[in-house]
Amino acid sequence: MTTETPLLEVENLTTKFRTDEGKLTAVDGIDFTVEEGETVCIVGESGSGKTVATESITGLVEQPPGYVEGTARYRGEDLLSMNSERLREIRGEEIAHIFQNPQEAMNHCYSVGWQIAEALKIHDNNISDSEARSKAVDLLDRAGIANASSRIDDYPHEFSGGQKQRAMIAMALVTSPTLLIADEPTTALDVTIQAQILRLIDDIQEEFGMSILFVTHDLGVVAEIADKVIVMYSGKVMERGDVFDIFETPAHPYTQALMKCIPGQGNSGGGIPGTLPDPHNQPDGCRFASRCEHAVEDCQVGEQPEDIAIGTEHSVSCIYYQNGYDSSVVRDPDLEQGDGRSDPDQTGVTGGD
Ligand SMILES: Nc1ncnc2c1ncn2[C@@H]1O[C@H](COP(=O)(O)OP(=O)(O)OP(=O)(O)O)[C@@H](O)[C@H]1O
Numbered sequence: 001m002t003t004e005t006p007l008l009e010v011e012n013l014t015t016k017f018r019t020d021e022g023k024l025t026a027v028d029g030i031d032f033t034v035e036e037g038e039t040v041c042i043v044g045e046s047g048s049g050k051t052v053a054t055e056s057i058t059g060l061v062e063q064p065p066g067y068v069e070g071t072a073r074y075r076g077e078d079l080l081s082m083n084s085e086r087l088r089e090i091r092g093e094e095i096a097h098i099f100q101n102p103q104e105a106m107n108h109c110y111s112v113g114w115q116i117a118e119a120l121k122i123h124d125n126n127i128s129d130s131e132a133r134s135k136a137v138d139l140l141d142r143a144g145i146a147n148a149s150s151r152i153d154d155y156p157h158e159f160s161g162g163q164k165q166r167a168m169i170a171m172a173l174v175t176s177p178t179l180l181i182a183d184e185p186t187t188a189l190d191v192t193i194q195a196q197i198l199r200l201i202d203d204i205q206e207e208f209g210m211s212i213l214f215v216t217h218d219l220g221v222v223a224e225i226a227d228k229v230i231v232m233y234s235g236k237v238m239e240r241g242d243v244f245d246i247f248e249t250p251a252h253p254y255t256q257a258l259m260k261c262i263p264g265q266g267n268s269g270g271g272i273p274g275t276l277p278d279p280h281n282q283p284d285g286c287r288f289a290s291r292c293e294h295a296v297e298d299c300q301v302g303e304q305p306e307d308i309a310i311g312t313e314h315s316v317s318c319i320y321y322q323n324g325y326d327s328s329v330v331r332d333p334d335l336e337q338g339d340g341r342s343d344p345d346q347t348g349v350t351g352g353d
């Protein structure tokens with residue numbers, strides 16, 4: 001815990017979209033913070049609102065059809081209400097965003113090195129062409145591109161998927177960002193390359209001392225890199241905690257269900273049965289109730305249960321943790337035993353590496 005102002009402090013973030021089928025709520029009043037130097041993972045199934053939440057913060061959600069409310073204070077300044085010039089400045093200098101599909105983020109008509117050099121020149125007016133070029137080589141090298149100096153004039157199509165993602169990371173490092181937002185940056189890659197990219201992100205975080213807000217649907221990935229975890233479902237935060245809280249004592253039935261989806265831990269590896277509620281028409285009560293084996297009548301009325309603290313940084317939105325209910329009903333001893341299964345470092349994606 002720290003008493004300093006968090007690097008990023010998101011409060012009551014709500015994002016709705018107007019669609020042909022009516023209004024849809026993608027993110028519904030979420031709160032979270034990212035401290036300096038910390039990696040925060042937002043995890044949840046497809047459609048939970050992870051991407052919309054992160055893109056709302058940096059103004060990437062088009063308004064309209066989107067409507068973003070709440071606050072997202074970056075070093076105390078609200079990104080959601082500042083003027084567009086200041087937002088562009090912060091986005092250019094301090095916050096970098098990398099995405100699942102580097103294909104879309106790169107221009108096919110220019111060499112990778114040229115694109116990085118151009119970004120460097122935009123960032124620093126005084127840098128010469130040759131300096132920008134050698135710095136681009138250096139960044140590609142740091143991002144783990146072998147023989148960077150001979151790859152600098154290659155075009156995006158000459159890079160493999162993993163190399164493209166490395167090049168995107170090099171591009172993101174141009175400004176030495178304080179906050180890196182990474183939205184499923186390894187999802188499109190095979191398991192071995194995925195593990196390498198995660199390690200790379202971890203290394204550069206240490207080297208550059210940046211904070212990372214990392215979006216993934218894969219708890220195996222979370223185990224690899226997270227300090228703190230935010231479990232999102234249907235636009236709401238179901239549970240949050242540090243990575244050990246989440247892996248050693250997963251409290252929300254939804255988190256537990258996600259945990260059972262991690263392959264190779266004696267689990268089925270299949271998805272959670274059932275589907276997310278319709279975002280046009282969210283149910284009363286807990287959003288997960290219709291898929292929760294412990295759901296009782298009380299779970300299907302009122303609002304999503306409020307966050308209940310069950311540890312220093314660990315909290316859960318489930319009525320079983322409220323006074324008058326027995327939380328042992330929803331605890332899952334199979335997931336909590338200390339047999340190494342719950343050790344984050346032994347979980348997940350690097351198994352076959
Ligand atoms: N531009 C848009 N217009 C309308 N609805 C949208 C728009 N963008 C996202 N949504 C809806 O918002 C909800 C949350 O989507 P979001 O992309 O944030 O999910 P996600 O958790 O990132 O999922 P994934 O793991 O598949 O990336 C979904 O129901 C999605 O259909």
Ligand code: NI
Pocket residue numbers: 050051052183
């Ligand atoms: Ni997404």
